[in-house]
Amino acid sequence: MATKKPIDPADSPRVVLEGRVVTMNGNAEVIANGRVYTHNGDIVAVQEATAPAPAGFGNTAVSATGGTIYPGFIDLHNHMPYNVLPLWQVPKKFSNRGQWGRHAEYHSKISAPMQTLAATPELLASICRYVEAKALVGGTTTGQGITLANQSGIRRYFRGVVRNVEATDDEASLPAASTRVPDVAAKDAQTFLTRLKKEKSCYLLHLSEGTDATARRAFQSLQIGGASWAITPSLCGIHAAALQAPDFEVLAANGGSMVWSPFSNMLLYGRTADIAAAKAAGVPISLGCDWAPSGSRNLLNELKVAHIFSEANGGIFTARELVAMVTREPAGLLGWDRVVGTIEVGKRADLLVVEGTAGDPYQQLIRAKESDLALVMINGVGRIGDAALMRKLGFAGETLKIGGANHMLFLAHPAEDPLTQNLTLSAAGDRLTRALRGLPALARMAERPRPISPMAMARAGANTWRLALDEILDTGVELRANLPVRVPGGRTLRAAAMRPVFAETKKLSAAVMPLAIDALTVVDDPGYLDALDTQRNVPDTIKEGLRDLWS
Ligand SMILES: [Zn+2]
CATH class of the missing domain: 3.20.20.140 (Metal-dependent hydrolases)
Structure with missing residues (x-):
């Protein structure tokens, strides 16, 4: 049976990123004017910009980022x-x-x-x-x-x-x-x-x-x-x-x-x-x-x-x-x-591109703001970055402003969680903003047991997913026990028999107040x-x- 990989669709397009490359490899090598070639989730080549393109990249457009390329965080x-x-x-x-x-x-x-x-x-x-x-x-x-x-x-x-x-x-x-x-x-x-x-x-x-x-x-x-x-x-x-x-x-x-x-x-x-x-x-x-x-x-x-x-x-x-x-x-x-952590051939293409190439590259990253991140790539797929660069690379999604500049978020995924399908960040943010502002009313609703018919229970009950919160307060219940459990469908989940936190909903309305x-x-x-x-x-x-x- 083919296993779906949650974050690793190994079919990313050919991408060539040009910039200063901070490899973080064992020799702390920095290539002042380099290129990182990625394809099908992996880093295919890391080399001087002047070196000939590796096989298969002859027709791939070079994206001059004007920035510094680091391994992803x-x-x-x-x-x-x-x-x-x-x-x-x-x-x-x-x-x-x-x-x-x-x-x-x-x-x-x-x-x-x-x-x-x-x-x-x-x-x-x-x-x-x-x-x-x-x-x-x-x-x-x-x-x-x-x-x-x-x-x-x-x-x-x-x-x-x-x-x-x-x-x-x-x-x-x-x-x-x-x-x-x-x-x-x-x-x-x-x-x-x-x-x-x-x-x-x-x-x-x-x-x-x-x-x-x-x-x-x-x-x-x-x-x-x-x-x-x-x-x-x-x-x-x-x-x-x-x-x-x-x-x-x-x-x-x-x-x-x-x-x-x-x-x-x-x-x-x-x-x-x-x-x-x-x-x-x-x-x-x-x-x-x-x-x-x-x-x-x-x-x-x-x-x-x-x-x-x-x-x-x-x-x-x-x-x-x-x-x-x-x-x-x-x-x-x-x-x-x-597999990850440095920019080296054969590793997964998890990369960050930060605008600019002046001065010490490590200091530059420490000083970077969210608006300076021109690209965040996971497994060869651009997930967020400068809107023009993201479009050029073929990752067109939801636009948003970061520090006044146009950025683009690309969250499409072949094995996307059904939960978030078609949900934009903007809609999610609006909904949560309203929910937090109305916490007392939300808490009162949570305290009221919802009438659930046996049929509705059968239809939705087992598939109604909720947050399992890390319980910071020690109750003696290990909530993230990570016991491997086989579940129907063949996937091994790390699961634990536990008393769910969401069962304790009494008196929430007396405690909460509107939050931003x-x-x-x-x-x-x-x-x-x-x-x-x-x-x-x-x-x-x-x-x-x-x-x-x-x-
Ligand atoms: Zn912690």
């Missing part, structure tokens, strides 16, 4: 559905994640609004469309997925155009990663180690988020005894903010890695991981956004925060090392380094930097640095 830490919500005005300085999850303000601004949206299946398609487009306009070509669940507890992932680390349908070259939000209890460390040893890709575990001893204990719980730890090269700790220098030594000695999300850490806790110690210990490090309510809107912002933090602390990372943290490093953590949708970009959100200024925990150096880098 990989974001290993995101809670995608939440990215419709605006930045939370964090009410106090927390010291571990168990605290804010129980704060009344968190309930009214984040968990109750999200539960209300999740309890309204009519909004599901709009949420998927909006948050995926938002990742794309920030350059993400590979990220974490959007989990859906139906009434029977069957789970699946939204099938979008952004490569999803949790569902690839291509276990041979892109084995799926696993994710987990709750802590591992000390008594379960041995079981967890057994689970880690079975991992083919990477196990993304939220680890020691916070700054205090409670947060650090989550790491210490991985110690089975003596020098034996539930850490393998598959373990990637998200945050690792409470780890001390000796902990990073242990993590590195056992082959573990981390995803650093400095902006989220600073918003909630006022400081971030001892990243200099992590680097000194040799821990492989990637960068992740976390989520819009207390994190970066996209990786362009997270790169800026990481750069500002690094510079303010004596220059921990070079600009190139930071770019590696969103390209080749995460590809390595996933075990996907032979989180804007698609920073460049078109004049209030964003002002809103950051009112965040009590974010250091002034970060606020000022962001103002500079986004200007």
Whole structure:
């Protein structure tokens, strides 16, 4: 039986992109005037612009981008559905994640609004469309997925155009990663180690988020005894903010890695991981956004925060090392380094083109705004970019303005999720804007049980997909357990028997208030930097640095 590949229709047209090529390969090679040839999803050649075209490209028009070409971004830490919500005005300085999850303000601004949206299946398609487009306009070509669940507890992932680390349908070259939000209890460390040893890709575990001893204990719980730890090269700790220098030594000695999300850490806790110690210990490090309510809107912002933090602390990372943290490093953590993460022949054509070729190319990317992204290509298909370039390449879709310029979004896909078929980003955004503005009314509707006839139930029940939210508040239920389950139709889903969050819809209307949708970009959100200024925990150096880098 032919397997449908969710993001990899290997039939992309021949494309020749000319520009400065930042390969991010092992030699950090940059071709000042180069060309990248792509076809059928792959990079066919990377060479000087003056070199003869490879076989088959004789008649292919060269697209002179006037820009710099990088590998596409990989974001290993995101809670995608939440990215419709605006930045939370964090009410106090927390010291571990168990605290804010129980704060009344968190309930009214984040968990109750999200539960209300999740309890309204009519909004599901709009949420998927909006948050995926938002990742794309920030350059993400590979990220974490959007989990859906139906009434029977069957789970699946939204099938979008952004490569999803949790569902690839291509276990041979892109084995799926696993994710987990709750802590591992000390008594379960041995079981967890057994689970880690079975991992083919990477196990993304939220680890020691916070700054205090409670947060650090989550790491210490991985110690089975003596020098034996539930850490393998598959373990990637998200945050690792409470780890001390000796902990990073242990993590590195056992082959573990981390995803650093400095902006989220600073918003909630006022400081971030001892990243200099992590680097000194040799821990492989990637960068992740976390989520819009207390994190970066996209990786362009997270790169800026990481750069500002690094510079303010004596220059921990070079600009190139930071770019590696969103390209080749995460590809390595996933075990996907032979397929993505750099611009090399034979790899998937996941590319970013940023306008301009002046100065240091790595600094240029760190300074880039969403409006500077002339093209975001996934598997040889242009997904968003400058409207003229997209048209020239044959990817004509929905037009939108980014930073005043005409851009084009192309989301057509041979194996497109039926959920979002024919739904434009513009319609999705309008619908969500209205829904968030009317949250109290929506919550009241969600609280009222809908009368469902047995016939309607039979017709729609099992196929009514809803958001399965990552439950940040620890209830002891692992919501992203990733247990492989065979479902009718032959596809292996990563599913879990669970108590769905959407069953808890009581008292939502008392908690929620009207909210504004989180804007698609920073460049078109004049209030964003002002809103950051009112965040009590974010250091002034970060606020000022962001103002500079986004200007
Ligand atoms: Zn997270």
